[in-house]
Amino acid sequence: MADGPIAETPQRDRRTRRDIDLDVLTSHLGYSLRRAQVWVFQDFIQALSVIDIRPAQYSVMVVIGANPGLSQAELADRLAIERARLVHMLDELQQRGLTERQPSPTDRRTHALQLTKDGQKLLKRAKALAARHEARLAEKLGTAAHAQMLELLKGFVRR
Amino acid sequence: MADGPIAETPQRDRRTRRDIDLDVLTSHLGYSLRRAQVWVFQDFIQALSVIDIRPAQYSVMVVIGANPGLSQAELADRLAIERARLVHMLDELQQRGLTERQPSPTDRRTHALQLTKDGQKLLKRAKALAARHEARLAEKLGTAAHAQMLELLKGFVRR
Numbered sequence: 001m002a003d004g005p006i007a008e009t010p011q012r013d014r015r016t017r018r019d020i021d022l023d024v025l026t027s028h029l030g031y032s033l034r035r036a037q038v039w040v041f042q043d044f045i046q047a048l049s050v051i052d053i054r055p056a057q058y059s060v061m062v063v064i065g066a067n068p069g070l071s072q073a074e075l076a077d078r079l080a081i082e083r084a085r086l087v088h089m090l091d092e093l094q095q096r097g098l099t100e101r102q103p104s105p106t107d108r109r110t111h112a113l114q115l116t117k118d119g120q121k122l123l124k125r126a127k128a129l130a131a132r133h134e135a136r137l138a139e140k141l142g143t144a145a146h147a148q149m150l151e152l153l154k155g156f157v158r159r
Numbered sequence: 160m161a162d163g164p165i166a167e168t169p170q171r172d173r174r175t176r177r178d179i180d181l182d183v184l185t186s187h188l189g190y191s192l193r194r195a196q197v198w199v200f201q202d203f204i205q206a207l208s209v210i211d212i213r214p215a216q217y218s219v220m221v222v223i224g225a226n227p228g229l230s231q232a233e234l235a236d237r238l239a240i241e242r243a244r245l246v247h248m249l250d251e252l253q254q255r256g257l258t259e260r261q262p263s264p265t266d267r268r269t270h271a272l273q274l275t276k277d278g279q280k281l282l283k284r285a286k287a288l289a290a291r292h293e294a295r296l297a298e299k300l301g302t303a304a305h306a307q308m309l310e311l312l313k314g315f316v317r318r
Contacts, residue, residue: 025221027293028201030199031218032315035315037237040315061182
């Protein structure tokens with residue numbers, strides 16, 4: 001995959017097209033992960049722009065959809081999202097009529113999160129668009145490299 | 160590496176320890192890349208906290224160090240950092256006496272960036288700390304998995 005299609009970007013009209021050395025950065029996993037993550041997120045954002053859903057909103061809706069009734073604390077913990085940021089995101093999704101907070105049947109101090117009917121419909125569409133994005137990605141990287149990357153990254157994602 | 164040391168986090172005292180399903184998220188490369196990147200950055204930030212250098216500052220100093228005289232536009236382009244953000248970062252590094260902007264010998268409209276003597280000294284220390292962070296990471300992931308991951312991610316980093 002050394003210099004596959006993903007590495008190519010349009011030529012900029014720099015006065016001096018210097019070959020700028022990245023030095024030790026190429027040996028740092030963090031640097032490579034960041035560049036890859038930004039690239040993949042940009043493609044994802046583009047893919048889901050028709051329904052105005054961003055990566056973090058997608059994650060939140062997927063997990064509520066698969067675990068209806070979970071609490072904000074559980075969701076924040078599971079996705080490692082800061083509590084304040086999650087509350088803000090849920091406010092936005094609720095205003096769009098996609099998610100709702102019900103009183104928890106077991107604990108009066110928490111809410112039980114769920115998708116509305118509209119939320120379920122939108123999530124279905126979001127999953128289809130995200131699957132298409134993922135398929136495109138697998139095609140670009142090569143199916144084997146894509147699967148291998150997912151496998152290697154597993155250790156970072158608590159299951 | 161499926162459930163290696165990296166996946167483990169301290170037990171939280173949740174009232175109900177539910178097994179929250181991530182559903183399709185685990186099949187998305189973007190999600191895994193993001194979780195991994197956040198994890199590695201946190202470790203990197205911790206490792207370089209003694210010299211108060213964050214990941215983006217490190218990247219900027221490394222590239223200036225390896226390419227003295229390059230312009231802000233070239234640096235922003237090479238690292239895919241937004242121009243305004245880079246200017247702000249360079250202001251901060253300059254205030255700390257680590258980098259400087261010289262008039263460009265070839266183009267009056269641009270600056271030639273370089274490290275100060277103090278900047279060179281600090282970069283040397285930063286590289287040593289970053290190398291230790293990287294070695295620890297390779298140890299945790301396994302040397303082979305670490306190398307393989309770097310190789311697979313190459314395509315995302317324009318060289």
